[in-house]
Amino acid sequence: MKPEQHAARLQADVEQTLADLKTATQEQIPAVRERLERALEAARSDGHALFDDVRGAARRIAGQAADKLRDGRDSTCDYISHNPWRAAAIIGAIGVLLGAAISRRP
DSSP states (O other): OOHHHHHHHHHHHHHHHHHHHHHOOTTTHHHHHHHHHHHHHHHHHHHHHHHHHHHHHHHHHHHHHHHHHHHHHHHHHHHHHHOHHHHHHHHHHHHHHHHHHHHTOO
16 A cells, blocks of 8 residues: 555544534543544555565665665776776876866866
8 A cells, every 4th residue: 555545544533533522422422433543554554565665675676776876886897906007007097187177266
């Protein structure tokens, strides 16, 4: 169930409970209170489940990002080890460009 659906369900439960409280007799109040407590417990449970889903997705994405970074690092190391002079020239050119950019700052 989507978070919006959880929120809508909780809102509907609370609104119904408030409407019931307006017309409830003294004897009906404990039953209405029990219904409200069940709705809040269900919302709490849904919130925990949603948090666990988000945490799992974040861990999965972080793992994928770490894998991509490792692949990039390995590719870079392979390129530098097979083309050391070209890598030195690229690094030197980047250094010159950065130096020029920094020296032009007022």
